Amino acid sequence: MSIKVAYWPGCVSRGFTPELHGSMAAIAPLLDIELVELDRAACSGAGVIQEHNQELADSLNARTFALAQQVDSATCMMNICSTCQGAQSESQERLDANSDYRDHVNETISREHGLRYRKGLDNKNFLWLLVEEIGLDELRSRVKRPLAGLKVGPFYGCYIVRPADRLGIDEERPRDRYLHQVIEALGGSVIDYAGVYKCCGFPIITMNREVSLQQAGRHLGDAIDADADCLVVPCPLCHLNLDLQQPLAERVIGRDLGMPVLHLPQLVGLALGLEPKELGMSRHVVRPTSVIDWSTAVVGASAP
Amino acid sequence: MAEFTLRLRRYLPESGEAAYWQDYTVELEPHRSVLEGILQVRAEQDGTVGIRCSCRAAICGSCGVRINDRAALACHTHLSAAAAGAKDGVIKVEPMGNMPVIKDLITDFEAVHWKKVRRVTPWLLPDGPPPEREYIVAHEAMVDVTQPMACIQCGACVSDCLSMEVDPEFIGPAALAKAYRFVGDPRDGQHFERLQDLAEDPHGIYDCTHCFNCIEACPKGVAPMSQIMRLRRLATADFQIDDRNNGKRHEQAFTELIEKYGTLFEAELLPRSYGGKFHPRALPELLRSLPAILKAVMRGKVTAMKALHHPKLPDQKRVREIFETVEGREQRYDLNLYISGYDDDADDDVPADAKAGDAKAEASA
Numbered sequence: 001m002s003i004k005v006a007y008w009p010g011c012v013s014r015g016f017t018p019e020l021h022g023s024m025a026a027i028a029p030l031l032d033i034e035l036v037e038l039d040r041a042a043c044s045g046a047g048v049i050q051e052h053n054q055e056l057a058d059s060l061n062a063r064t065f066a067l068a069q070q071v072d073s074a075t076c077m078m079n080i081c082s083t084c085q086g087a088q089s090e091s092q093e094r095l096d097a098n099s100d101y102r103d104h105v106n107e108t109i110s111r112e113h114g115l116r117y118r119k120g121l122d123n124k125n126f127l128w129l130l131v132e133e134i135g136l137d138e139l140r141s142r143v144k145r146p147l148a149g150l151k152v153g154p155f156y157g158c159y160i161v162r163p164a165d166r167l168g169i170d171e172e173r174p175r176d177r178y179l180h181q182v183i184e185a186l187g188g189s190v191i192d193y194a195g196v197y198k199c200c201g202f203p204i205i206t207m208n209r210e211v212s213l214q215q216a217g218r219h220l221g222d223a224i225d226a227d228a229d230c231l232v233v234p235c236p237l238c239h240l241n242l243d244l245q246q247p248l249a250e251r252v253i254g255r256d257l258g259m260p261v262l263h264l265p266q267l268v269g270l271a272l273g274l275e276p277k278e279l280g281m282s283r284h285v286v287r288p289t290s291v292i293d294w295s296t297a298v299v300g301a302s303a304p
Numbered sequence: 305m306a307e308f309t310l311r312l313r314r315y316l317p318e319s320g321e322a323a324y325w326q327d328y329t330v331e332l333e334p335h336r337s338v339l340e341g342i343l344q345v346r347a348e349q350d351g352t353v354g355i356r357c358s359c360r361a362a363i364c365g366s367c368g369v370r371i372n373d374r375a376a377l378a379c380h381t382h383l384s385a386a387a388a389g390a391k392d393g394v395i396k397v398e399p400m401g402n403m404p405v406i407k408d409l410i411t412d413f414e415a416v417h418w419k420k421v422r423r424v425t426p427w428l429l430p431d432g433p434p435p436e437r438e439y440i441v442a443h444e445a446m447v448d449v450t451q452p453m454a455c456i457q458c459g460a461c462v463s464d465c466l467s468m469e470v471d472p473e474f475i476g477p478a479a480l481a482k483a484y485r486f487v488g489d490p491r492d493g494q495h496f497e498r499l500q501d502l503a504e505d506p507h508g509i510y511d512c513t514h515c516f517n518c519i520e521a522c523p524k525g526v527a528p529m530s531q532i533m534r535l536r537r538l539a540t541a542d543f544q545i546d547d548r549n550n551g552k553r554h555e556q557a558f559t560e561l562i563e564k565y566g567t568l569f570e571a572e573l574l575p576r577s578y579g580g581k582f583h584p585r586a587l588p589e590l591l592r593s594l595p596a597i598l599k600a601v602m603r604g605k606v607t608a609m610k611a612l613h614h615p616k617l618p619d620q621k622r623v624r625e626i627f628e629t630v631e632g633r634e635q636r637y638d639l640n641l642y643i644s645g646y647d648d649d650a651d652d653d654v655p656a657d658a659k660a661g662d663a664k665a666e667a668s669a
């Protein structure tokens with residue numbers, strides 16, 4: 001059975017990390033996900049517009065939610081960016097909590113053909129959709145090339161795990177364990193290291209570069225010390241600081257790193273049988289050599 | 305009664321020996337606190353265990369520790385909850401982070417926390433002579449600062465702050481929340497000076513990496529990060545403080561790009577965050593980022609096309625209208641759920657568990 005979602009890819013996945021958008025498009029048919037892209041929706045604010053004017057960010061997000069609610073028979077709205085998830089969940093919390101506020105914001109957005117956000121939207125990061133809508137068993141059954149022997153360090157970042165109650169994390173839905181669960185379902189081994197729930201440092205890259213890159217460098221170094229082959233991230237902004245900026249982080253912390261960082265859809269795609277190149281891995285700044293070596297070794301081993 | 309294992313971090317600096325873990329088993333009702341567990345250990349098994357406490361009721365803020373890797377009040381954490389959250393059922397208790405340890409679970413507040421709180425001038429600085437009788441203040445104005453006022457100075461947020469972990473000079477969540485308590489107080493006469501000071505300091509409001517750890521750690525709902533964001537909002541939007549850390553420029557550049565294009569034009573964001581391509585500060589900053597940019601171009605991440613051109617959204621006009629309406633208001637509307645609370649109504653609209661598509665009929669009606 002296919003799952004239809006109102007799809008919000010975010011800005012960065014169509015900008016500086018095009019391989020994220022591309023890899024999501026590549027794996028969607030393999031998982032029977034139908035992506036209806038919200039191509040009229042605006043930026044989630046990424047915490048920055050919120051900082052400038054909270055109501056403005058809430059209004060832009062309410063408009064996105066309303067557009068998503070117009071997508072016929074969609075299971076939910078889906079994003080592939082933790083930062084969007086966090087920023088949108090924060091707006092949604094305020095909109096859902098207070099009907100006067102919701103009416104007030106709806107008045108602003110209704111000038112566009114009577115657009116109106118109705119309380120109770122279900123907005124899920126791809127990671128949550130994988131576990132909650134597709135299910136780990138189903139995912140496991142679709143794996144063509146188990147990630148056997150690949151040591152993957154989960155890097156959750158901030159926006160998708162904190163604050164836990166706003167993001168609906170509880171015993172029933174341990175969303176702060178989903179990356180662990182997905183890596184295992186794909187046949188890989190999970191590497192626990194100090195940085196699993198820490199911050200990549202991206203939000204202050206233009207304000208305090210040293211501190212920002214020290215954070216990125218430290219987590220990458222910790223993952224190396226824990227013997228990870230690669231990291232996996234559900235957020236393109238984390239990817240920017242951990243991959244694109246990795247050469248600069250190396251200089252700031254005075255240590256060679258060379259740790260490949262994969263987007264979640266890329267890791268899933270590998271296990272579903274796609275090649276690193278089809279998943280855009282050649283676009284990474286840090287060549288995912290260990291991952292490519294692993295995939296050729298697996299192919300070599302399974303050859304007759 | 306139930307049995308709980310407490311794994312305590314032991315450390316005595318004068319001994320010259322490294323810190324180590326020691327396990328103790330206690331028998332107590334599950335609803336008893338971790339603090340009660342530790343006090344029982346001290347009373348019945350090992351009198352040398354060090355922990356600070358006083359009120360035992362989450363009021364005095366002295367029993368902050370890290371339980372299973374997260375900062376919390378020992379007196380405010382049930383043994384049962386701590387055991388449920390423990391990896392192997394063993395409750396791990398260690399001193400808070402980002403502060404030196406005096407002994408076992410006792411951290412040195414003076415060395416870090418109080419020094420930072422003093423850094424923000426934590427007292428009222430009114431303009432002019434005091435009124436003859438009391439200050440008269442509008443009710444709403446004081447309600448606004450009740451959130452930072454709820455702070456009990458326990459240091460849990462400081463312990464888990466991820467910026468402070470790499471930058472010990474960061475003023476940090478508790479002290480900055482305290483700063484908002486005065487910047488938001490109408491009786492204070494130094495709002496601009498306070499904000500300018502905190503915006504210009506490289507370890508001030510723009511050194512917070514927005515990680516939410518302080519919000520998660522705080523036992524009193526102070527949400528220090530939200531107070532920091534309010535400080536930023538006041539510094540940029542209200543006082544137009546053009547700080548040397550690019551805080552205002554970054555926020556402004558980001559917001560303007562969304563107003564113009566609807567989605568983020570990243571290639572423009574970086575130079576604009578440094579004040580525009582031709583700003584004297586932009587060149588050195590951009591040169592420092594050059595190796596990363598070149599690599600990105602080489603790998604086909606960033607194309608010349610993408611660097612120069614960014615498409616507007618199909619109905620960008622609509623997005624701009626939202627900007628105009630909201631930014632045109634005389635007063636900003638900041639809904640703070642800490643103060644307003646949550647509606648408990650099931651609501652007119654759709655059931656809370658409704659799926660995205662369900663609302664379609666009405667939305668287009």
Ligand code: SF4
Binds near residue numbers: 513528
């Ligand atoms: S949000 Fe900011 S102040 Fe709070 S813990 Fe993170 S870095 Fe520290």
Ligand code: SF4
Binds near residue numbers: 457458459461477528
């Ligand atoms: S803000 Fe919260 S966590 Fe931080 S010191 Fe105050 S009460 Fe403790």
Ligand code: FES
Binds near residue numbers: 356357358359365377
């Ligand atoms: S002993 Fe006072 S807050 Fe815990």
